[in-house]
Each structure stands twice: as C-alpha cells, then as structure tokens.
Amino acid sequence: MPHVEVLPNSTSVRAPGYAFVPDAGSGTFQAPAQQTSGKKRAARSLGLAGGDTTVRQQNAVLKHLAELDKDSHRDVQIPVPKDNAGRASKKTTLNVRRILMSQKTFANHLADEEAAIAQQHTGTSTATSRTKPIPNLKRASTSELQAIPDCGALQNAPRSVGGLPPPATRDPLDDDPLLKSYVPVAPSEEIMEALLSAPPLSYNAARSGPPPTGKPQRQFCEICGYWGTIKCMKCGARVCGLECKGVHDDGRCLKFYA
C-alpha cells in the first residue's frame, strides 16, 4: 500500500468534520504482537491475582466501563420542542447557527483536541530548533522548581497553615535536631507566577493515573457480591461458592452452549 502522509502546512484547513487521529480503535486495548507464549505461564504463576491477561478480557472490561458511563440504557432521541412562544425572531449569526446545528458529541471534540495536539507536536519536531517544550502532552515535572535554592527566599509561610502552636506552649525539645520537623520553605513569588500562568492540561493528560503500589485487583462474585474466590473453568467469571456457581452454570455462563 502506498505510504500516505499528512503534511502540516501553514494554512489551517477547516475541513468539516475531519480529524486525523492515530488509529487505536476507539476504546479498545491493542496488545503488542508478541504475547503468545507468556499468557498461560503468567496466569498459572499469579493465580487469582493475575487479573485480565487476554486482550479479549481487557476489551470486555473497557466495554463494561463505557456502558456504565452512558446517560441512558436505550438510545433515545428526544427532539427539542419547537418554541412557539412567538418571540420576535432575531437574526442568528453564522457562528451561532453553526454551533446550534453541530451534532458533535464529546468524543468528537476530544478526538479533535487530540489531533490538534498531535499535529502541533509533529509540527514543532520537524522544525530545527525546539524553543519551548509543549506542556500539554506531558505534565511538566516540578524537579526544576525544586532545584532552585530557596535559602534566601523570605519565609513567606501562608497565613492559613494550621497547627503551629503558639510560643508559650512549645516544648524545649522541639528544637532538638533529631525531633525537629522539617517544613519545606514556601515557594517564591516568581515560582508561583510561573505555576499560575502555565497553560491548562489537555483532557487526557489531566486524568489521574493508576495506584502506585499495584496491588492485585479485588474480585467479587458476580451473583451475590461477596469475595469472588472461585473462577468458572469455562468462561472465567468469578463466583464465591457452590450455590452461586450453580446459579451461574444454570443461566449466566457465557459458554453455556459448549
């Protein structure tokens, strides 16, 4: 297949409804190509704590989460009632008409934003000198802020810090170097101004990340909600005991028809 590449050019084309987005199949998890031999070994060694190993299981989880995020179970279309109050008809401007008629959902706007960021990213990388790092894709690390020595800065402890006891009740041991608590100095005015004028993150960059310790995911019985310690041999669903396993096998097992 011929190699097709979108060249960034200076004129911005307002192509209606188009956004070139790197293909990931919306809402799916694409596994890397080489995962053929590790699955069974990983599942056996980790046991119940393995979580979802296959791409199909992970896609099922993502589909479930997307369904829980919907506004309504059925796809209902409620037409906006025509306003017949007989108000004096104003002239609507072109912008307003375009906005009112656009049927874009939030997913469309998000894809547009991602495409704009990606295009901006490739646009500056082809330029010879990268003058300023683009803060939108990644969160700026605060390591450069910490490196600035603050010993000369005023101890501008903010008014609203609670907890420092008045001098009369302080213990003489409070100043002992082993017991003293080291409160970090408050950042200086320039740092605060730099922080406040930094541009906002994109929608996806502002999402909070996974928990740090990576404890195994807690599993629950899909029938009654107790701890799910037993996995169905055929379909992999979690149940808590014999009785719920019976209910699952009778009606809910995905592999009911062998």
Place this chain on the structure above:
Amino acid sequence: MPRAAMSAAERVLPDQTLIIDNGAYTMKAGFAVPSPSSEDCHTIPNCIARDRGRRVWIGAQLEKCNDFGEITFRRPVEKGFLVNWEVEKAIWDNTFIDNGAKLACDPQATNLLLTEAPNTPAALQRNCDEIVFEEYEFASYSRFLSPSLNAYNDIQSLYGVTHRDPSIHALPAECLLVIDSGFSHSTVTPLFNGRPIHQAIRRLDIGGKFLTNYLKELVSIRHYNMLDETYLINEVKESICYVSEDFKRDLERTWKGTSANRKKSRDGERDIVVDYVLPDYNAHKQGFMRPHDPSLIAKMRKMGSLSGSGDAVEDCMTLANERFTVPELLFSPGDLGMKQDGLPGTVLQSLSGLPPGLWPSMLANILVVGGNSKIEGFMTRLETEIRQLAPAECVVRIARASDPIKSPWLGGAHLAADHTALKAIQITRQEYQEHGSGWLGKVFSGSVPR
C-alpha cells in the same frame, strides 16, 4: 496591529448580574445580591426529559411532573462539558428569557458569570463564548473554573477558626484544595489566591452518574429489571447508600452464608440490610426505606396473592452489600477494573504536581463540594485515607462546604457583590466585538491580562 484594550476603569457595567454554575445534573442560577444566601440560588435540572406519556419537560418544568416511571433524560452537558448547545439553549430560554420564567431577565442589561469544568477543550470554550455574546448578547461576561469560585466563600469558619482580625480582607482564600465530586466526574483543583494551578489539576472519571448506573446493574441482576429507571435508582442511591469505614468487615457481615446455614442471621447484619419499598406512581406514593423485616415481606406477599391484583400491594427489594459497594467505587475504582486511583490517591497525585513547599498549606485547607460528598460516611472515610497517605508532618484539615451543591454559586455571588472587583474581571460585549473570540479565549485562560 496592536489595539488598545479597554482598561478596567473605563468599563461601564449594568447593575444586574446573573451567576450560572452549569453542571451536568443541575444548573445553579440566580441574580447577585449584596449579601447572598442559599435562597437566592435556584437549582434547575439541566436536562430535557420525556416521560411514559411521551410528554417533554424542559428544565425547571420537571418539578410539576408526577410520573417518573421510565423517564428518559437528554443532557446537554456530557462528561462535565457543554457540548450540545441546541438543548442548552432551549433550557436557558425556558429559564431566563420566556415570559413567566423563573429568572426572567434581559441579557443585554445583565452581566454574566459562567462556570465550566477544568480541562475543557478549547473548541467548546470558544463555542460557549460565541453563544453568550452573539446569540444572547449579554452586556458583559466572564468564565471561571467552577472550583475556583469556591475560594470566595468563608473557608476558615468551616474548620472552626474564628477570624482574629476582622480588618484583614479574607477573600479570596490564599491556599485551597478543592475536591469536587459531582455527577460526571470528580476533580481535585489546587487554588492559589483564587486562581487555579492548572498543571496540578487531576480528574477521576467516576461521578454520581457512574454510581447510579452501577447500582442499576446490580439491582437488575439480583432483583427487578431497572435498567430504564434512572430517576428511581437515583432516589434509591441517595437514600440507602453509605460509605463503610471498614469495607472487609461490612462485606463479611452481609454474607448470606452457605446453603447449610442460610437461615441464621449474622450478628451486625441487622444494621446494614434494608428493604426499599418501591414507589407507586399511579397512586402518588413515594418510595422509602425501612429496616429489613422478613415477616412483613411474607405478610405482604400473602395479602397480595389473596386479594388478587386489586389492592395496592407494595413491591419491595432487600438490599445488603449494594449499600456500601456502590460508593466504594469512589475509593477503589480498581474493583471494576478501571485503571485509576481512588479519590485520596488522586489528591496525592495532584499534590505531586506542586512544589513541596505548598503541600502543608494545601493539605491544611481541603474543601469538599459536589453532590457525592453528601453520601453518609464519605467525609470520615476521605479524611482517614488522606491522613494515611499524606506526609506525617503535615496537618490535614478537611471540611465539606455548608451547602455542597450551591457552594460555587455562593462564591460567585460574593465575588459579584463587589462592583469594583467585578469591573476588573468582566469583559464587555464591545471589547468582544473589537477583539474577537480568539482573544477572549486567551484572556480567560490567563495568558493575556484583562
């Protein structure tokens, strides 16, 4: 070609100011008054709804509706961001423009203070600005992040601190960490002097809508099919759900036991298991919750079978572990496989985007707003977990706003009460027509001074 911007002193603003806190579930709107209170703020459902009889209700008309069975909603605010202006215009016209509307006003003689969610895509912000100025033609306008308006409330009194010196101008709060847990999502926003620190704002994609849908799913598997009854399950969620302090202990208490000893009730179970009696929309009866009573259920069932289907017999369902597993999602989204950290972990991630010198003051001033904060046990659990995660030297003070739903609106009203401060912030329609929507976007995101 540089154009001279109108300075703050030259702006002429009308007297009336309309403050709108646009949320996904409800819109909080009202006119600014010198000393604002909760009564000045009207809570209007931000949706259009169609009920069983195919009648369409817009916004505030929903108060008059009696039959909420199988009612479907269409919300213009999706995931916290206003995408569908066609529907929102219908709701705004119904609330602000129509004759006999609740908050009837003439936009050309009114200032507007509007809120939006953090990290809004730029295209949506531009659409909003254009609609405000070109369709409604408000006299002046400014757009804020909804958490940042909370800084204009009296925060320190929530922690029990009385002001030492009344002459110090207390507004806006100097350092504030706002946790806003609402319908579409939960955000953690650090504020400094009322301005948000954008790089440290974090979002957890679980909100009231997610919890309601999860409860719908659980109830549909275990009791009756309620997948179409969003309004009803929302009411059930608000009356029965609570956040448990010790999830493992509560789950053990509600275990039904093996089939051998099923009849034996466990100790402590009586506190948790409840019956929810479903409402009867034909007979105008509300739904309510009562402690679990198996003998009453058996009696009702017998009465129902004897008298046929003539008399009104109650339908009820017994709910045990759904009560606390549903709100538990806010604290461990990993239970469903979502690869995000819970709300306390999100707070810590937000702090990691700030210099360490700010951590003590941010952790000592945490404000919680949003509908989810009203869940019983939410505040104690959140405080316990943040205290466990925060560094030991820092004091952790956390408080829920006195009215978690109307708190940003009240903050905006405090801000708008000061006319000189208002003149410095608002952008007039004339300036918009001179400079355009691109300039306006830059002003509101802070890169160009007002």
